[in-house]
Amino acid sequence: MYTSNLNNLILNSDSYKTSHWVQYPKGSEYLSSYIEARKGDYDVVFFGLQAFIKEYLSTPITHQDIDEAEILIQAHGLTFNRAGWERLVDKHGGYLPLRIEAIPEGSIVPVSNVVCQIINTDPEFYWLPSYIETALLRAIWYPSTVASVSHYCKGIIRQALEKSADNTESLTFRLHDFGSRGASSQESVALGSLAHLVNFAGTDSMTALVAASRWYQMDKDMPAFSIPAAEHSTMTAWGRDGETAAFANMIEQFGGAGKSFSVVSDSYDLWNAIDNIWGGSLKDDVKNMGGTLVIRPDSGEPAKVVREALERLAVKFGTTVNSKGYKVLPDYVRVIQGDGISPQSLSKIIDVVMKAGFSAENVTFGMGGGLLQQVNRDTMSWAMKASAISIDGAWKDIYKDPITSRSKRSKKGRLALVEDSNGQPTTIKADDLLADADNLLRDVYVDGKLLVEDSLTTIRERAGW
Structure with a gap:
């Protein structure tokens, strides 16, 4: 009998993630990943990240969490990165050494644009951004899809009125x-x-x-x-x-x-x-x-x-x-x-x-x-993909481009979101960001701290209340 609590963040992931820390190239230091809705019938109304951070990322991981996770994961037939998690607790007090940046909640952007980007802040934890993909993507795709469907319906009703x-x-x-x-x-x-x-x-x-x-x-x-x-x-x-x-x-x-x-x-x-x-x-x-x-x-x-x-x-x-x-x-x-x-x-x-x-x-x-309930991740084709990695001090773009499905082609490099000449949000490489251009992605979470806290009223105003 294996017991643990549902708030153990180490277990809030897919099983196969537990073996990924040894699958990256030697010398890996930083991994940058992004989230987008790749396609769909609705514009994206971004929502839900603040709720996830408050509920799940504001409480540190403990040695008890590690002990519970090790028992369950090894019995499950998988390898377990005990040294990595213990290092995280000892070095960072159990808080995740991550930087999460995102567009402000309530923002409306066309599909196929970056809405959230995540990178580790400590090179020892290059494996961490991908480890929390399961929880982070789920925390964003569901409420954002509901908000997007709701907003679309509001447009229909507004036009009729x-x-x-x-x-x-x-x-x-x-x-x-x-x-x-x-x-x-x-x-x-x-x-x-x-x-x-x-x-x-x-x-x-x-x-x-x-x-x-x-x-x-x-x-x-x-x-x-x-x-x-x-x-x-x-x-x-x-x-x-x-x-x-x-x-x-x-x-x-x-x-x-x-x-x-x-x-x-x-x-x-x-x-x-x-x-x-x-x-x-x-x-x-x-x-x-x-x-x-x-x-x-x-x-x-x-x-x-x-x-x-x-x-x-x-x-x-x-x-x-x-x-x-x-x-x-x-x-x-x-x-x-x-x-x-x-x-x-x-x-x-x-x-x-x-x-x-x-x-x-x-x-x-x-x-x-x-x-x-009649929405799923495919309603707007949500995905989180790694787009850049730093190995031995050098950044390189990484991406997927399957010949069998061009729609699943992923973006390359560290990304930024800017307004184009028509005022429309568009995704570019962060390296191409001009000095006077505003990156619509803003730091929301860094090393265990929630940096931005918006009220529902503020979010409603952004969404065109």
């Missing part, structure tokens, strides 16, 4: 995070849901609120909000014959001036719920309660269902026409679609709604698996 609504003031509440139950772990929720909050202020993932407080100092007490909402159990508990009473109870419990609440309305017959309950027996209550009822369909083909729901609500409650020429339901009734939402379906729903003459302001969206 600009075309069909009088203003875009509600934009940051138009895509709500429903993904907590569908994520692979609580840490995934913490990172992914928090990444969504770079762009939006609506979530049902309370773990994200804890994560914001833990990793990103908050200038405001609360970074995101939600509203009371029904689920099928609270509606079907009243029985089919009690659906009207269930809906009436929601108005009684949560209605009121300035208040909003959501009611899932497809437990049995969504069209009956709209035509005969919300728009029938409870119509006056809905109109006079003083707040906003948000009706939630949760089944069927999303674009078709949302359009028909709006059309039926328009018949029952009427509409006005805004300055852009689109129909708007009364303030006291709206629709939220939280089933089957992805960047693609979101765009389709908005197109169908607007072609039917309705403003996009009538609809809010909830996104679950499509936001937090």
